[in-house]
Amino acid sequence: MKKAILTPDRKKKRLLSQLPHENAEGDIITVFTFDMGDDGEHVNGAVLITEKQILVYVNNAETALFTVAGCEKFEYRQLVGACELTAKDGDGEHIICRASNTYHDVLAKNARRLNGLKETGKYRKDEELELYRVCPKCGRELKGGLKVCVKCADKKSMFARLFKMALPYKWYVIASVILFFAGFGLSLLGPYVNKQLIDGYIQNEAAGAAVSSGDNSVLFGFLFTVLLMLLLYIGSAAINSLRNLAVMQAGTGLIVDLRKLVFDKIQKMSVKTITRRTSGELMRRVTGDTSMIENFVVGQMPNIIQQAILLVAVSVILFIYDPFLAFLILVPVPLCLGLLQFANAYFRTIYARQWEAEARSGSVLYDIFSGIRVVKAYRTEKKEFDRYDKAASEERDIAIKNETVFNVIDPVIMFVLNIGSLFLMYYTGSRILGRTMTLGDAAMFSSYVALIYGPIDWLSYLPRLLTRAVTSVVKVFDIIDEKQDIQDAGDAKEFEIHGDIEVNDLTFGYDEGTDVLKHVNLKIKNGDMVGIVGRSGVGKSTLINLIMRMYDPDGGSVKIDGVDLRDISQQCLRSQIGVVLQETFLFKGTIFDNIAYAKPGCDIETVIAASKAAGAHKFIINLPDGYDTVIGENGHTLSGGERQRISIARALLHDPKILILDEATASLDTETEKNIQDTLQKLTKDRTTIAIAHRLSTLRNAAFLVVLDKGTVAETGTHDELMRKKGIYYDLVMAQRQMSKIKK
Numbered sequence: 001m002k003k004a005i006l007t008p009d010r011k012k013k014r015l016l017s018q019l020p021h022e023n024a025e026g027d028i029i030t031v032f033t034f035d036m037g038d039d040g041e042h043v044n045g046a047v048l049i050t051e052k053q054i055l056v057y058v059n060n061a062e063t064a065l066f067t068v069a070g071c072e073k074f075e076y077r078q079l080v081g082a083c084e085l086t087a088k089d090g091d092g093e094h095i096i097c098r099a100s101n102t103y104h105d106v107l108a109k110n111a112r113r114l115n116g117l118k119e120t121g122k123y124r125k126d127e128e129l130e131l132y133r134v135c136p137k138c139g140r141e142l143k144g145g146l147k148v149c150v151k152c153a154d155k156k157s158m159f160a161r162l163f164k165m166a167l168p169y170k171w172y173v174i175a176s177v178i179l180f181f182a183g184f185g186l187s188l189l190g191p192y193v194n195k196q197l198i199d200g201y202i203q204n205e206a207a208g209a210a211v212s213s214g215d216n217s218v219l220f221g222f223l224f225t226v227l228l229m230l231l232l233y234i235g236s237a238a239i240n241s242l243r244n245l246a247v248m249q250a251g252t253g254l255i256v257d258l259r260k261l262v263f264d265k266i267q268k269m270s271v272k273t274i275t276r277r278t279s280g281e282l283m284r285r286v287t288g289d290t291s292m293i294e295n296f297v298v299g300q301m302p303n304i305i306q307q308a309i310l311l312v313a314v315s316v317i318l319f320i321y322d323p324f325l326a327f328l329i330l331v332p333v334p335l336c337l338g339l340l341q342f343a344n345a346y347f348r349t350i351y352a353r354q355w356e357a358e359a360r361s362g363s364v365l366y367d368i369f370s371g372i373r374v375v376k377a378y379r380t381e382k383k384e385f386d387r388y389d390k391a392a393s394e395e396r397d398i399a400i401k402n403e404t405v406f407n408v409i410d411p412v413i414m415f416v417l418n419i420g421s422l423f424l425m426y427y428t429g430s431r432i433l434g435r436t437m438t439l440g441d442a443a444m445f446s447s448y449v450a451l452i453y454g455p456i457d458w459l460s461y462l463p464r465l466l467t468r469a470v471t472s473v474v475k476v477f478d479i480i481d482e483k484q485d486i487q488d489a490g491d492a493k494e495f496e497i498h499g500d501i502e503v504n505d506l507t508f509g510y511d512e513g514t515d516v517l518k519h520v521n522l523k524i525k526n527g528d529m530v531g532i533v534g535r536s537g538v539g540k541s542t543l544i545n546l547i548m549r550m551y552d553p554d555g556g557s558v559k560i561d562g563v564d565l566r567d568i569s570q571q572c573l574r575s576q577i578g579v580v581l582q583e584t585f586l587f588k589g590t591i592f593d594n595i596a597y598a599k600p601g602c603d604i605e606t607v608i609a610a611s612k613a614a615g616a617h618k619f620i621i622n623l624p625d626g627y628d629t630v631i632g633e634n635g636h637t638l639s640g641g642e643r644q645r646i647s648i649a650r651a652l653l654h655d656p657k658i659l660i661l662d663e664a665t666a667s668l669d670t671e672t673e674k675n676i677q678d679t680l681q682k683l684t685k686d687r688t689t690i691a692i693a694h695r696l697s698t699l700r701n702a703a704f705l706v707v708l709d710k711g712t713v714a715e716t717g718t719h720d721e722l723m724r725k726k727g728i729y730y731d732l733v734m735a736q737r738q739m740s741k742i743k744k
């Protein structure tokens, strides 16, 4: 039976034709490829999803079959450098497929789709699944987090806004245009003076005779004309340099404004929105795209206007002078414009792909460099080289296509223009021979022709410039116009936080369809220290992310002092919460700056007091430059425990009402940890503290403990109560005791 493909697409159809699927049950929903075997090796795999089954293929041979009805749940999971789609059934969890991170969207999307299919019996089309975004206007797939494709974006309004941004630099732009016209006037004068030189002196027998008879006035006239020519050259050189200066001033100003705007916007985005894009992409927008725009708006845009005016003005002059000749000269123009139109359409599609390929290879580089230690430890340099090679080759292939078209079109335009010049030469030549035109006239004409053909030839660069600029403009405005999903409400409250925290029926998932936290309820009184424990990956860090409002909950609420987080201004919230995150991050700078991060301008005594409390003072003063030691990239490398103590000092200096410690002391030795625990004990007195720790002994002092299991609160109580209960916490403690006994 021939099956309907519910989400038809040429690529999918082609893929499907290679896969044996005669026995598959149910209509086909989608088919996609993946590139990794269960052990991480490279494979050519494909997954076919029908309304009833999931078929897995490797090298076009079916290797596994799951039924939607037989599975309980589907999950997308992010691994290190890879991701996977799994199915859970009565026997446990099975991997449907694994793939490198580039497949992230596809796998996450299909996990959601399968869960939806399982729950509701209905499949959702790709465009209904958030991560697979298509242009709402033309249906084209959107890559790189765009909301509208480059083709359909409202470019006019974007450019209008861009020019508005250039307004502060209008005087420079105006000066550059005025200077251009001054230069232009001079360049129009050039051919005319040239004609005078030839007709008046060089090709003028009377003048020749006058000079031979010792008539100095003719000689002076001649010298004067040559001098005039020289002045023209000097004038145009001076004007051009002034103009370049004006352009540079406007350009550098605009680019910095634009970068600041994009950067500021990216910083304001929620973590969720940012993680949807790769760092390569974001960096490209802040640096590459903005400079492309600057180059276009300030460097090219005035050029385009000038060249167009030049074209019209010279044509008019030529028509006045000799209409037939002008007609001859302008014959190739429509042909060239036609060619450019064609090139434009082509460049538009190819350049969007080039942008993506460039961003992809940037991301690959970023990924490899940030994981360089792992690469070296596992000797995977060759593998990573191949990965980069693949990305770079892809970039090259697209660039070649792009350049090929350009390199063909450019000579064709040149050829057409040369034919035009040939016409001109034939015409002027025959008129000179017929003595109806002087040599000076002919020279002047060919200079004007160069003035016309110059812009036309230059126009051949235009489609490329234009598509590049348009792509960048769309990408940059895509960021600038991004809706802020975590935003202060209009009446956001600012108040002094006491530290009561209330979590009501909180449900949250990073990806739709896979809830990490489910119906979590929790009440923390101000001043209490609460420990959160649970197995790795259960959602402890996620819970504190929600308390800090890095994300908004999908269901339920988090309240501080009875006010929903969404009604508190982010500034007010964050300035009163101190965190030590699980992954300590230190910026490039001195230790002093890193500790004083949240309180710039505070004095050294305060910093030292905080460092002492965090147990960091001792090791800091032993460093070569003490508190002035530069850490971070290119700086002094600190150990994991040292980094942790610095971030504890940073959090303490902040003197927050709510202190969150996510595995804050995990990399410390027992003695240092004990010392810090003691100080923390004192410090946590007047503030609400939420501490996450795997080493359960560190949470002994907690007012109560919250045990998370399967995304929800499984047990709460003090250490003693939970031990008596002999539940999950008891098991965890026992397992740790067992471990420490083994160690002993």
Ligand SMILES: Nc1ncnc2c1ncn2[C@@H]1O[C@H](COP(=O)(O)OP(=O)(O)OP(=O)(O)O)[C@@H](O)[C@H]1O
Pocket (backbone or CB within 6 Å): 078, 275, 510, 511, 516, 534, 535, 536, 537, 538, 539, 540, 541, 542, 543, 582
């Ligand atoms: N940014 C993210 N996008 C998608 N999934 C995520 C993200 N961050 C975490 N997860 C997933 O959410 C789940 C909970 O993660 P979380 O970091 O909250 O666990 P945890 O309890 O803090 O674990 P650990 O004790 O190992 O730190 C995990 O399955 C994790 O894979």
Ligand SMILES: [Mg+2]
Pocket (backbone or CB within 6 Å): 540, 541, 542, 582, 662
């Ligand atoms: Mg965690």
